[in-house]
Amino acid sequence: MPPPAPCSAPAPAAAPRGRPPSITRARIAEAGVAIGLPHITFTGVAAALGVSHMALYKHVPSLAALKQLVAEEIFTRWQLPEVDEQGRQGLRDYLLAFSSAARAFVRAHPGLTPYVLRRQAATPAMLDKIEAHHRHIARIYDLRPAQARWLLSTVAFHCIAVSDTVYSLACTPALPDEEPEDLASAAARAAQQSEMEAELEQGMQALIVGALALLEEKRD
Template structure:
């Protein structure tokens, strides 16, 4: 006796996946994101999209989370010292903020950071702690301080660098000074 074959689904195949919504949203950009725009990019009705995403704020959160999770965090194993790593990390984060206009609040505000983003951040901080012989608290303090200030500066200076990839020399100097000071203070707090 043979088992019956599963029946194929009726109608159109499911087109509104999290990945496709995120791709469409990232393509539009957080600053111009709308339910209408994403629905049009997916070729579905707004109502169909609302069945998958509860509204504009949920859509923005989904797109910001996916942009963040797709960002290739620099590997701390590639650097010989903590200062060099944090500098490379800050430049990578700078590029993320410039590539995704509107993402900074989702990286800076506790009420907008998703649980998945927080978990990803904590895993990264633990990796930095292991690599450079820090406590998790020290690593968290350093990575948070650098990330917070880098995001804020990158977001407010977007108009200065329309290409979005280069960092102004004075901003880079400021980040280096912040990193050096934060490392020095972390040793005192230890």
């Protein structure tokens, strides 16, 4: 099991002295990825870049646009599971691998889920990557584009949405009037998350089997 993603915001890196650093979309995205979507602020990204937040505003008009830029960078970096070009890996096995990769992706990148599940929040580059994946799977497994889109979207939507719920437990902050979590409570929380992960994996297996059966019914 991979280690949980950090829940606290990392301290911004100190900017080197000398000439004022240049501000590019690539550097902005890199700084935002290092900070993490849940912790992004204009002042935090500006500090990481070694510029003023007003200088950053000249390149990104709002906090929403800044987060969208970072979300796009995270998503476009995601390495989707490789597909056997000869089709020797069955579609069921590929979908299971895709589901596992999606769970790990959500766990590693808290805060990304809305940008992946909501088309209005996704950028054109993100949508292009999704559609290219659909076309690729359709070609390898001899599916119609609409079939591949439905199958992959169904698996991705349920996997990402439920994974976001499961892994958000690890980063749930304590209320101001709550006592710090003791070892027993931390162990109970970890056990609960492990149980939910197992249920998620079993649920995704059932969903994939059912989706493939439904696909075969529609083919007949």
